[in-house]
Amino acid sequence: MEKSNQLSEEQIIQDLLPQKFGRRGMIWTAILILFCLVGAYAYYRQLRYGLVVTHMRDYVSWGIYISNFVFFVAISLVGSLITAIFRLAKVPWRTPLTRISEMIAISAITFAALIIIVDMGRPERLLNLFTHGRIQSPILWDVIVISTYFCISLFLLYVTLIPDIKIMMNVKDKITKPFHKIYRWLASFWKDQSDQEKIRDRIITILCITIIPVAFCIHTVTSWLFATTYRPGWDSTNFGAYFVSGAFLVGAGGVVVAMYAFRRAYKLERYITDMHFDKMGRMLVLLSLLYLYFNVNEYLIPAFKMKKSEASHLTQLFSGEYAPMFWFAILVGMIIPIFVLLFKKGRKPLPMFIVGIMVVVGAWFKRYLIVTPTLLHPLLPMQEVPESYHIYFPSWEEWSISLGSLAGALLIITILARYFPVISIFKTLEDEKEKSA
Amino acid sequence: MSCKCNKEEGCQNNNSRREFLLSGLAATMVAVGCSDKTSPFIPEETIALTGEKVKLLSVDGEVIEIDKAYLKPVPDITHLTNKQEREGMAGKKFVMVIDLSRCKNLKKCQSACNHAHQVHPGQNWVKVLSMDDADHSAPYWQPTTCMHCDEPPCVKVCPVDATFKRQDGIVLIDSNRCIGCRFCMAACPYTTRVFNWEDPIQAVVTDNSMPQENMDSKQHYSCETSLPQKKGTVGKCDFCPDMIRKGELPHCVSACPNGVFMFGDMNEDAVTNGAETYRFSDLIKDKAGYRLMEDLGTKPSVYYLPPVNRSFPFESGLENQLPADQMNHSK
Ligand code: SF4
Numbered sequence: 001m002e003k004s005n006q007l008s009e010e011q012i013i014q015d016l017l018p019q020k021f022g023r024r025g026m027i028w029t030a031i032l033i034l035f036c037l038v039g040a041y042a043y044y045r046q047l048r049y050g051l052v053v054t055h056m057r058d059y060v061s062w063g064i065y066i067s068n069f070v071f072f073v074a075i076s077l078v079g080s081l082i083t084a085i086f087r088l089a090k091v092p093w094r095t096p097l098t099r100i101s102e103m104i105a106i107s108a109i110t111f112a113a114l115i116i117i118v119d120m121g122r123p124e125r126l127l128n129l130f131t132h133g134r135i136q137s138p139i140l141w142d143v144i145v146i147s148t149y150f151c152i153s154l155f156l157l158y159v160t161l162i163p164d165i166k167i168m169m170n171v172k173d174k175i176t177k178p179f180h181k182i183y184r185w186l187a188s189f190w191k192d193q194s195d196q197e198k199i200r201d202r203i204i205t206i207l208c209i210t211i212i213p214v215a216f217c218i219h220t221v222t223s224w225l226f227a228t229t230y231r232p233g234w235d236s237t238n239f240g241a242y243f244v245s246g247a248f249l250v251g252a253g254g255v256v257v258a259m260y261a262f263r264r265a266y267k268l269e270r271y272i273t274d275m276h277f278d279k280m281g282r283m284l285v286l287l288s289l290l291y292l293y294f295n296v297n298e299y300l301i302p303a304f305k306m307k308k309s310e311a312s313h314l315t316q317l318f319s320g321e322y323a324p325m326f327w328f329a330i331l332v333g334m335i336i337p338i339f340v341l342l343f344k345k346g347r348k349p350l351p352m353f354i355v356g357i358m359v360v361v362g363a364w365f366k367r368y369l370i371v372t373p374t375l376l377h378p379l380l381p382m383q384e385v386p387e388s389y390h391i392y393f394p395s396w397e398e399w400s401i402s403l404g405s406l407a408g409a410l411l412i413i414t415i416l417a418r419y420f421p422v423i424s425i426f427k428t429l430e431d432e433k434e435k436s437a
Numbered sequence: 438m439s440c441k442c443n444k445e446e447g448c449q450n451n452n453s454r455r456e457f458l459l460s461g462l463a464a465t466m467v468a469v470g471c472s473d474k475t476s477p478f479i480p481e482e483t484i485a486l487t488g489e490k491v492k493l494l495s496v497d498g499e500v501i502e503i504d505k506a507y508l509k510p511v512p513d514i515t516h517l518t519n520k521q522e523r524e525g526m527a528g529k530k531f532v533m534v535i536d537l538s539r540c541k542n543l544k545k546c547q548s549a550c551n552h553a554h555q556v557h558p559g560q561n562w563v564k565v566l567s568m569d570d571a572d573h574s575a576p577y578w579q580p581t582t583c584m585h586c587d588e589p590p591c592v593k594v595c596p597v598d599a600t601f602k603r604q605d606g607i608v609l610i611d612s613n614r615c616i617g618c619r620f621c622m623a624a625c626p627y628t629t630r631v632f633n634w635e636d637p638i639q640a641v642v643t644d645n646s647m648p649q650e651n652m653d654s655k656q657h658y659s660c661e662t663s664l665p666q667k668k669g670t671v672g673k674c675d676f677c678p679d680m681i682r683k684g685e686l687p688h689c690v691s692a693c694p695n696g697v698f699m700f701g702d703m704n705e706d707a708v709t710n711g712a713e714t715y716r717f718s719d720l721i722k723d724k725a726g727y728r729l730m731e732d733l734g735t736k737p738s739v740y741y742l743p744p745v746n747r748s749f750p751f752e753s754g755l756e757n758q759l760p761a762d763q764m765n766h767s768k
Contacts, residue, residue: 050668051617052635058560061622061632121617121632121669125597128616132597139596139620228594230626230733378628379730380581383762384547384564390761 007270009429013167016425018418019266025414032411039404042397043118051121053397059382060375060392065119067367068402071250072112072409073146073222074243074363078251079105079153080215083160084208093279095431096272096423100258101251102157103422107412109150109218111405118401138224145217152214156207158186159200163426166190179419219247226370232309233374236302242294246363249287249334253359256280258413260353262422271423274349281347284359288334288341295330313377322373325365333362497545497692498552519611522660522678525603530703530738531676532606533582533687534720537744539695540565540578542754549692550674554663555638560631562674563689567751567758576751577744580697582689583608583629583674584729584737591621591630600671606703606738607676609660615670622671626733630673637666676700686711695748 007015021029046053056063082101086094117123133140165187169180190196223243226234236242259280263272302310303318317326337355340346346355372392376382382390394402489505547563556562562582569576585608592602599615602608622630656665661678677687685691690698691711701708701717708717720726726740755763 050635051632054634057634058622058631059628061619119618121619122615125614125616128597128599128614132599132614134596134598137594137596137620139594139618143596225620226623229624230590231623234623375623379626380628381566381568382628383566384561384759386559387761389559 007432009432012428012432013171013425015268015270016421016423016428017168017171018421021418025265025418029411029414032407032414035400035407036404036411039401039407042400042404046118046397046401047123053395055388055392055395055398057389057392058385059378059389060372062119062371062375063392064368064371064394064398064402065115067364067371068405069112069115069119070222070243070367070370071364072108072115072405073218074247074250074367075254075360076105076108076112076149076153076251077215077219077244077247078255079156080211081248081251082255083156084211084215087204087208088212093276095427096268096276097255097259097280098427099157099160099420099422099424100262101255102153102160103413103416104251104254104258105153106150106157107409107416109146109153110412111409113146113150114408115402115405118405138221138228141221142218142225145214145221149211149214149218152207152211156204156211159203159207160424160427161420162187162190162200163192164421164424166192167425168421216244219243226374230379231374232302232307232313232377232379233370236298238294238297242291242298245287245290245294246366249284249291250360250363252280252284252287253337253356253363256284256352256356257360260349260356262417263349266417266422268423271428277349277352278344278347281341281352281355284355285338285341288338288359292334292338295334309377309379313373316373316377317369322369326369329362329366329369331362332358333366334359497549516657516659517661519613519660522609523601523603523611525605525607525678526681527604528704529605531585531681532701532703532708532717533585533676533690533739534699534701534708534715534717534726534742535580535582535739536697536699536724536742537577537579538742538747539697539749540580540744540754541695541749542567542578542757543694544757545692545694546580546689546698549688553677553688554672554675555666556631556672557633557635557638557666562629562631562672564629565754565757567754567762575744577747578751578754579741580689581627581629581729582739583676584627584735584739585676587736587738588734590624590626590733590735594620594624596620605678607678609675609678610663610671610673611660612663612667612670612672613658615667617669617671619671626730626735630671632671633666633668636668 042053054063054065078101082094083098086098117126120126129140129143133143135141165183169183169187220240220243223239227236227239229235256277259272259276263269299314299317303314306314316322337359340351340355345351376390376392484504484506486504487506490502491505491508493501493503495501542565544565547561547565550556550563551561554562564581566579566581567576568579585606587602587606589600589602589608591600592608595601596618597614597616599612600608600610600621617632619632622628622632658665658667659679661675661682663672663675666672680687686700686709687698690700693710696710696712699708699710699713699715699720701714703717706717708715708720720742721740724742724745726742728737728740730737
């Protein structure tokens with residue numbers, strides 16, 4: 001942050017305050033809303049006619065809703081990675097990234113919860129989980145840890161926001177009036193006193209410490225939804241670590257994409273610098289290698305043995321029907337990013353942005369491959385069902401709902417960024433002070 | 438049909454079976470007195486015929502005519518409470534033995550089951566799989582029901598106790614509680630579960646004059662009959678506890694003309710297919726009975742007798758196979 005040394009306090013506040021949407025922002029938001037509406041219509045159809053509107057059937061009984069759910073849970077882990085782990089490790093350059101990753105975490109975990117309700121055959125019986133819940137079911141563990149994670153993430157986002165909201169309240173002209181009330185409701189108690197500051201700091205530290213095990217839990221438990229069954233491809237002791245490492249990778253990829261987008265949209269070049277991209281690039285290489293390592297464990301060891309039940313599943317992935325998608329996910333989601341990011345030029349903002357998108361897209365398809373092909377290889381032969389039960393390709397309703405949920409997650413991030421600073425003003429000021437001291 | 442059996446009259450080796458089956462609860466049958474010779478439960482009372490006939494739909498879906506004298510008013514149907522249905526029958530442990538040497542893929546079991554449980558067209562609770570274990574082994578037909586495991590993976594994962602294990606060994610589903618998460622379908626290694634993806638087919642009512650839609654909505658739901666089926670919930674073979682309570686055999690057992698299925702109570706150590714009764718332990722010992730996927734530790738309640746000394750060649754069942762299954766033959 002060489003240049004930002006000369007930044008004055010007013011300048012920083014001016015730069016980081018949330019800004020009105022420009023034309024591009026409007027179009028972007030409109031597109032997202034459109035996607036959400038189409039998804040909502042598709043969901044209305046699903047409620048009306050039943051899950052028959054999907055192409056899930058008795059063999060492939062979980063489809064892209066579930067893989068989308070796993071994707072959301074995965075990406076939401078980034079909140080804990082960047083905020084908590086970086087904070088506890090005292091990574092000095094984390095400031096411009098924490099708010100963004102917390103926003104991603106909140107929106108992703110919200111939609112993870114929503115998409116799992118979409119997948120239910122009887123969503124109106126959701127409360128049965130509480131009135132008749134049985135603690136031995138991994139689903140209940142997931143309900144518990146995901147709601148805990150949601151609460152902690154929300155609280156963390158809020159606590160870190162308080163001083164910023166206070167700052168925004170003082171700069172009246174820039175902010176749209178109706179939201180002023182909300183700001184006041186959220187943060188009027190904040191007096192900027194050192195004892196308040198101390199408490200806030202303590203709270204953040206405690207939250208950062210608690211969020212790490214909970215974050216590990218949400219994705220480990222999600223992996224257990226699969227690993228507690230007997231299915232080839234799921235029946236693996238490697239699954240928890242495999243999922244968590246993949247989650248860190250896709251989360252970091254998501255943050256890189258968001259960094260680039262916000263930097264462009266809000267002109268934050270002085271805050272999110274090339275150095276940040278460079279560091280995140282190194283980080284991505286490390287995480288890709290880690291995920292690759294678990295992939296090797298997950299696929300090559302069973303492939304070495306080729307047990308009968310695993311064999312048809314694995315050959316379908318390696319060289320069969322799913323091979324193009326499988327190799328796409330491996331190459332685009334891990335191997336190519338590693339090679340690109342090994343070069344200094346590859347860690348410049350634009351290539352990083354592209355690599356980030358590759359990682360996220362690869363990760364989405366990876367989740368699809370974890371869920372669907374396994375279900376097409378049951379332990380007893382697939383027989384005595386209509387022919388449509390032998391294959392799975394999502395119906396337009398499933399695509400619309402899934403795309404709608406992705407758009408919805410982006411919409412939440414967009415709205416949060418519209419009303420709250422995407423980079424902590426307070427923390428940036430603090431960093432500046434430290435630097436000049 | 439609380440038909441009291443007269444043990445002295447031609448029951449031979451059927452005693453044990455009758456005792457356990459007939460101790461069922463009192464009766465909720467509309468029509469009594471089927472002419473089915475394979476039924477071990479023919480009431481031995483004389484009825485004065487009236488000469489007036491009524492048409493009824495049999496469990497196999499055939500329209501049959503019987504004398505009006507055989508019709509009895511339904512006694513007040515005392516529905517079991519959900520708690521009773523969840524507890525099951527005290528002192529029982531139901532088992533099924535499937536004799537693979539007798540199966541020729543007639544699928545009578547399947548049609549009777551589908552009909553009785555109003556299974557959605559295309560879906561089946563009983564599947565007759567064509568199995569071929571290895572390259573040079575002989576293919577055989579394997580009827581597959583729910584295994585009613587003693588360590589049921591589906592019950593373990595159900596978040597709301599909608600699928601549960603009863604004291605009599607039966608694993609049932611409570612479709613009034615199921616949230617449709619389908620975790621149990623993923624967990625079942627035998628992929629026995631089906632899902633009601635859309636509105637279930639209408640209840641088939643014997644009398645055409647009855648408005649069916651109204652019947653449907655008013656019909657009392659019971660975990661034991663699995664009826665009426667409910668959209669957005671799972672279903673599977675339920676071992677027909679409603680039939681057992683009436684002192685009858687599950688639909689697949691009585692529908693199979695080859696006596697492939699044998700059903701009984703482990704505590705009584707007896708299984709029957711309606712025509713023959715065996716001591717369960719002897720049968721398993723003499724014919725080397727086994728269970729599917731023993732290594733998973735699920736402890737099924739369904740035993741198989743290996744396809745040796747077969748009654749029919751495998752090929753005789755091919756004509757009943759679905760065209761799709763002929764193409765992707767099992768391996
Ligand atoms: S689908 Fe129904 S029975 Fe199966 S696990 Fe879910 S709630 Fe339980």
